[in-house]
Amino acid sequence: MSSILVFNKWNTESIExxxxxxxxxxxxxxxxxxxxxxxxxxxRFHKSKVFILERLMNKLMVPGHRSKxxxxxxxxxxxxAVQAYSIIKKTMEIIEQKTKKNPIExxxxxxxxxxxxxxxxxxxxxxxxxxxxxECAPQxxxxxxxxxxxxxxxxxxxxxxxxxxxxxAEEILAxxxxxxxxxxxxxxxxxxxxxDASR
Numbered sequence: 001m002s003s004i005l006v007f008n009k010w011n012t013e014s015i016e017x018x019x020x021x022x023x024x025x026x027x028x029x030x031x032x033x034x035x036x037x038x039x040x041x042x043x044r045f046h047k048s049k050v051f052i053l054e055r056l057m058n059k060l061m062v063p064g065h066r067s068k069x070x071x072x073x074x075x076x077x078x079x080x081a082v083q084a085y086s087i088i089k090k091t092m093e094i095i096e097q098k099t100k101k102n103p104i105e106x107x108x109x110x111x112x113x114x115x116x117x118x119x120x121x122x123x124x125x126x127x128x129x130x131x132x133x134x135e136c137a138p139q140x141x142x143x144x145x146x147x148x149x150x151x152x153x154x155x156x157x158x159x160x161x162x163x164x165x166x167x168x169a170e171e172i173l174a175x176x177x178x179x180x181x182x183x184x185x186x187x188x189x190x191x192x193x194x195x196d197a198s199r
Contacts, residue, residue: 110175114184118195133195152183
């Protein structure tokens with residue numbers, strides 16, 4: 001039996017997640033139709049069984065949430081799964097064209113580079129609030145990074161001439177190179193700097 005190809009183009013069998021903390025949380029098993037329809041929504045850690053590009057599609061459909069506020073809204077991101085599917089496909093084609101590599105491999109490497117290892121929580125002690133550095137849970141590392149990818153892409157394309165496909169491809173490529181132009185990389189460095197100062 002032949003293996004399933006992502007978008008009927010790219011193979012994921014040879015791709016390896018190098019970060020040992022993220023190996024169980026980045027699923028590279030593709031499906032013919034990457035749309036589980038919230039099958040895992042009621043199970044706490046089961047979304048890690050969802051193919052990683054499908055999780056990116058799900059984030060793409062709700063890009064505007066930031067600190068529990070919906071900062072962006074548009075008719076183009078109201079939950080159309082087919083449109084999200086085509087955006088991700090075009091993005092992967094752009095990445096392949098620019099790098100001449102398997103775009104899924106580039107995306108996984110970008111995800112590993114941009115995943116924050118630490119973050120800051122606020123604790124209350126004796127009526128005063130303090131910040132404390134804590135390790136970031138592996139599944140949360142993936143979730144935060146995917147959100148930063150999408151928000152960075154929308155910041156560069158919302159009400160601008162740049163298309164969402166090009167903006168998302170540039171965001172992923174910048175994270176792949178660990179470039180500060182990537183919103184995800186700059187946010188990761190900011191979070192880890194705050195955590196370092198809160199020890």
